[in-house]
Amino acid sequence: RKEVEQDPGPFNVPEGATVAFNCTYSNSASQSFFWYRQDCRKEPKLLMSVYSSGNEDGRFTAQLNRASQYISLLIRDSKLSDSATYLCVVVISAGTASKLTFGTGTRLQVTL
Amino acid sequence: DTGVSQDPRHKITKRGQNVTFRCDPISEHNRLYWYRQTLGQGPEFLTYFQNEAQLEKSRLLSDRFSAERPKGSFSTLEIQRTEQGDSAMYLCASSSTGREQYFGPGTRLTVT
Numbered sequence: 001r002k003e004v005e006q007d008p009g010p011f012n013v014p015e016g017a018t019v020a021f022n023c024t025y026s027n028s029a030s031q032s033f034f035w036y037r038q039d040c041r042k043e044p045k046l047l048m049s050v051y052s053s054g055n056e057d058g059r060f061t062a063q064l065n066r067a068s069q070y071i072s073l074l075i076r077d078s079k080l081s082d083s084a085t086y087l088c089v090v091v092i093s094a095g096t097a098s099k100l101t102f103g104t105g106t107r108l109q110v111t112l
Numbered sequence: 113d114t115g116v117s118q119d120p121r122h123k124i125t126k127r128g129q130n131v132t133f134r135c136d137p138i139s140e141h142n143r144l145y146w147y148r149q150t151l152g153q154g155p156e157f158l159t160y161f162q163n164e165a166q167l168e169k170s171r172l173l174s175d176r177f178s179a180e181r182p183k184g185s186f187s188t189l190e191i192q193r194t195e196q197g198d199s200a201m202y203l204c205a206s207s208s209t210g211r212e213q214y215f216g217p218g219t220r221l222t223v224t
Contacts, residue, residue: 004154032211043203043215044155087154091211098210099168100147102154 001026006088006103013110017078021106023071023088032091032098033064035073037084038105044087047073078110114138116206116216124222125194132190133219137206144187145213146179147203148172155203161187194223 006023013019025033033050048055050062050071061074071088085105091098117136125131137144142163147155158177160168163184173179176194181187191198201220205213 008152034212041220043217046212046214049212089154093210098143098207098213099157099160100145100155100205100213101157104152104154 002103003027003101004088004090004103006106008104008106010107010109013078013108015078015080015110015112017110018074018076019078019108020075021073021086021088021108023073023103025069025071025088025090025101027090027092027101028069030069030090030092030101032093033071034089034091034100035060035062035071036087036089036102038087039084044102047086075108078108080110080112083108083110116204116214118202118204118216118219120219121217122220122222124224127194127196127223129194130190130192131194131221132188133202133204133221135187135189135204135206135216137186137204138208138214139185141206141208141214142184143207143210143213144181145205145207146187146189147205147215149201149203149218150199158189158202191221194221196223199223 035047036044037047038044054063087105088103144161146158149155161181201218204216207213
């Protein structure tokens with residue numbers, strides 16, 4: 001079983017739609033959680049951190065459910081510029097190292 | 113630009129040749145990470161430096177791979193006797209906290 005699992009998609013949605021991505025992780029010792037965005041042939045860029053209390057950044061809302069080991073990302077009012085791959089990331093801090101463990105990513109294509 | 117930089121951006125090499133990549137982290141970040149990403153997958157952790165000390169290496173890092181960070185600033189990743197399976201994007205990330213990591217543009221390696 002992969003440490004971080006995501007539906008690879010693609011999710012094809014019209015502009016203005018609301019879309020949700022989910023992610024599950026297997027290691028209950030995971031301590032930090034993030035969503036990264038990656039455009040085609042570019043580096044991953046930090047989108048937002050994820051907390052149990054939920055957090056919102058404009059049109060983006062992220063949520064963590066530690067009991068179910070489940071992370072979600074909601075994008076409201078999708079824009080064409082949101083088209084990208086969204087990577088779910090967990091961090092297990094072992095000693096001083098904090099290795100990011102990535103899912104395979106969920107591809108989003110927003111269309112007119 | 114004060115972000116993470118990597119050089120070269122692209123490298124094409126013949127099987128059996130040695131290659132070296134360089135990463136310059138964000139200047140105040142003491143933590144530096146190398147990851148490898150293949151098509152359709154999320155990045156995978158390779159190795160971690162805190163200042164000049166290499167504190168962790170992945171099992172993915174075979175003995176053909178070596179990384180250094182001699183003065184605690186820039187880092188190099190060398191691959192000896194390259195194989196076609198080494199073709200990938202090699203990503204460098206830096207961090208001050210270990211949790212939020214910021215990626216460079218990557219070096220895309222093609223082994224022919």
